[in-house]
Amino acid sequence: MPKKSNKQLPALLQACKDLFGTDNLYEVIGVRREATPQEVKKGYHKTSLTVHPDRVEAENKEAATRKFQTLGKVYTILSDKEKRALYDESGDVGEEDDVVDQDRDWEEYWRLLFPAVTVKDIQAFEEKYKGSADEMADLKTAYLEAEGDMDVIMDSVLCSTHEDEARFTKILSDLIRKKELPEFDAFVKESKQKKAARQKRAAQEAKEAEEEKKRLKLDSDDALTALIHKRSASRAEQADSFFAQLEAKYAQPARGKKGKGAKKK
Numbered sequence: 403m404p405k406k407s408n409k410q411l412p413a414l415l416q417a418c419k420d421l422f423g424t425d426n427l428y429e430v431i432g433v434r435r436e437a438t439p440q441e442v443k444k445g446y447h448k449t450s451l452t453v454h455p456d457r458v459e460a461e462n463k464e465a466a467t468r469k470f471q472t473l474g475k476v477y478t479i480l481s482d483k484e485k486r487a488l489y490d491e492s493g494d495v496g497e498e499d500d501v502v503d504q505d506r507d508w509e510e511y512w513r514l515l516f517p518a519v520t521v522k523d524i525q526a527f528e529e530k531y532k533g534s535a536d537e538m539a540d541l542k543t544a545y546l547e548a549e550g551d552m553d554v555i556m557d558s559v560l561c562s563t564h565e566d567e568a569r570f571t572k573i574l575s576d577l578i579r580k581k582e583l584p585e586f587d588a589f590v591k592e593s594k595q596k597k598a599a600r601q602k603r604a605a606q607e608a609k610e611a612e613e614e615k616k617r618l619k620l621d622s623d624d625a626l627t628a629l630i631h632k633r634s635a636s637r638a639e640q641a642d643s644f645f646a647q648l649e650a651k652y653a654q655p656a657r658g659k660k661g662k663g664a665k666k667k
Contacts, residue, residue: 550586
């Protein structure tokens with residue numbers, strides 16, 4: 403892409419620089435210039451989840467809304483073959499694209515691209531995810547980031563419940579023994595009291611999930627769904643984090659085009 407002169411940046415690029423610290427559209431959504439259309443969509447999705455107005459504190463909503471709107475405009479350029487080619491060639495975002503359309507319902511547009519995760523989606527995802535290479539990779543990442551703290555690990559790995567702890571412990575112990583993971587004291591020297599406290603919390607959550615399952619009239623094997631519903635009421639931030647992670651990593655784009663009259667899912 404040609405270097406831009408020192409003249410004033412177009413409004414959209416200036417907004418990107420002010421809000422995201424860069425006027426490079428690809429950097430805004432965290433992808434390479436050579437990214438495929440699907441990678442562009444995934445990058446936009448992951449970035450927008452971090453600033454979605456519904457996922458930030460009330461005092462930060464105004465700034466998040468500006469970022470969210472700007473991201474939407476960036477995506478409309480990078481997802482359009484002709485606009486993207488023009489930007490790649492000259493750095494031009496087009497006069498009509500200089501200003502973010504404040505009147506457009508960007509949340510509606512976002513939701514049309516990325517339908518909400520449903521109960522059936524969670525059940526299908528859990529079935530594919532548990533025991534998969536993706537779960538293994540996420541478990542390793544959680545272990546490293548938490549430096550072996552099982553409390554954090556159990557809260558970080560998607561779809562995990564107290565029933566997974568013994569399995570996770572065995573997997574991590576094997577990886578440490580094979581020198582594939584470092585040995586953290588928090589993991590290998592965890593106190594009995596800390597483990598007992600976690601198991602007590604897990605038992606309480608399981609009891610609450612069982613009550614939630616009966617209230618929702620779910621099938622006997624829908625423990626995870628019941629747990630998430632319960633967390634939605636008592637631990638909203640954690641439940642929201644679960645859906646954010648699930649959407650960012652695995653949500654499928656909407657199939658086919660929808661008109662203005664399309665209903666939100």
